[in-house]
Amino acid sequence: MISSKNRGMGLVVLSFMLLFSTLAPGGGQPDGEKIEARINQLLAKMTVEEKVGQMTQLTIQAVAKQQGTIDQPFLLDEKKLRDVLTNYHIGSMLNVYDKALSVEEWQTLITKIQDIATKETRLKIPVLYGIDAIHGANYTAEATLFPQNLAMAATFNRDLVKKSAEITALEMRASGIPWNFNPVLGVGRNPVWPRLFETFGEDPYTVGVLGEAYVLGTQGEDGNYGDPLRGAACMKHYLGYPVPLSGKDRTPAWIPERMLRDIFLPPFKKAVEAGVGTVMVNSGDINGIPSHSDHYLLTRILREELGFDGLVVSDWADINNLYTRDKVAASRREAVKMAVLAGIDMSMVPFDIGFYDELLALVKAGEVPIARIDEAVARILRVKFRANLFEKPYPDPKLKKMVGTPESAATSLEAARQAMTLLKNEGNLLPLDQDSDILLCGPTADLLMVFNGGWSYTWQGNMEGLYPEQKMTLLEAMQDKLGPGRVTYLPGTSYDQAIDIAAAAEAAQGKDVAVIALGEYPYCETPGNINDLTLPAVQLDLVKAVQATGTPVVLVLLQGRPRIITPVVAESEAILMAYLPGNEGGKAIVEVLFGETNPGGRLPVTYPAYPNALTNYDAKWVETDDPNKMSVMWPFGHGLSYTTFAYSGLTVQRKNLSLNPEVEVRVTVTNTGQRAGREIVHLYLSDVVRSVSPQVKQLRGFESLFLKPGESRTVSFTLTQPDFLFHDRHNQPVVEAGQFVLSVGNLESGFELSE
């Protein structure tokens, strides 16, 4: 770990990175020793077939008779289910077929699965069922749907993220599901990528802090996810998934080791420190190496450096993909061998028992050592024990009444409110007067699915008929607020087709204001690939046609990524970024438009102005000046309010200015305007000169404050070694001596670290 020194600056050798690897598996966990003993007893009894079966995960679709659609229920094929559990010893299952089930349907299904697993198999090992509960328990019909992660990030509110994770875990458990394939800890640095909305944005620090909150909310502060209201979290997708060079999902990324360690690894490290139980592997290929085959990533870094002792699950079909798609394996058998030896414990196969057959043959031929199998199975059993499945494999019927409560909806609404990010408000057009004569138009004005995006009742989230009738679209929420007949509505366009642009423009004539709801229809993963980040031309045409009438325009943006709208920005008086705000989105947007809620969200990503100027806020100095300047529409952290805030009294207390620093920062924020409002304080650190060219600034602290008019609050932040760390020319973690600058609001303060 010792690296050479540059320019006479000091450096610190960071031994703390190894600390975690010294913990015994189960250490620090409730009943850790008892669990280890039971795992060993089971392992001693298990046949190779039973072990390999534990490592195999199938989708529920593999054992279904009939797919669930809008008007027909999902039907289970019990014979198939019994076959895979009793003859192939399958240890885990996932997913829905093909739409959300009601809590009762889930309870029946999980009870059936666990009945067979715990009564009809030789060793009675319960099945570990996993689900993508990405923004709430989104595969349960009655569940609470929260804003998607990108919107949650705009709140910069760790308590809200934690609370949403708690509710999600509870609502999953009510269905008998103890394992959530979330949080997404990829750092969303390519806005074209169709999974940006699943991330907490482009900043590694924010992703780390909110990811940690999500893990603690899911598993509990004490990590006891055997609690009946909690579940195991799964950090994903490890590592470097969000930056395919083309922006298209699951295509190659090129990530230098330094960037991998400085940008993409820290949130995963933080989640490991928070005790996350499981991890899912990146589906893609980094520097020519598909992550599912990468021993360096999956064993050297994850196990030996981060000290992760949990379970590694593959992503969907990705072991087989090493053979069929990536061509690094010449056969399915070679793919299985490569992935298991690289460090994958469980294969999300997901349709057949091919993985089971191949792995069994490999073990019998001595090509995969039984010690590796035992290690993987021990990790799987450990999660099952920690989730308390051996004692309580069945859903608890009593939990049903705790799903989709008004209190949970209120939390979702509060999150949506706090996410609302006001990008522009010329002449203080907003908030609108309730007596205004309003035209509402645009493709996202009268749909619920546009609030939610992918992972909503179905994988793609685009079946409007599945959304709860009692939730309000933007149009409905506006009518609800203003009274019937008070809003003129015309769609103008669909996502990419004109409908009645001329009629919408005509209707705008003489109105006090035109609210135009733009954005995207739902997508997720590869189906969300795009060739152009610019919003479809027809949507911009609609805006231009309305602008031409001279009626003031408010744009509401419902979208999972910052689609470029530059041609219509200058002539729009107000612009509200609403992201994918979840099922309470309509209400939250209307509250902001009419001033019941004062918007306080901040952009968790840079909002680009041009398709060829995609950048992130923590750029290098050379990118900040002409002729290289990356012009952006709105910077990371941007967001306006209906009130004003002033910063004062920045003090920097240098408790320790060595290379193991401790620096305490305080600043006072005052609401200097007339309305109560929320201010998100962002603290940035700049390393002035260092051996590897520094970023202009990096976020190192944030706090969300609610202040009444005239009210002041002092916030403090403590910066310690990890905040100063970067990877040097030898890719070693270091802190270098020299000048640093802290900035918050419009204030700045410098200090120096010395050896």
Ligand code: BGC
């Ligand atoms: C996605 C994962 C997800 C898995 C199971 C994959 O296609 O990449 O994020 O957890 O499917 O649904």
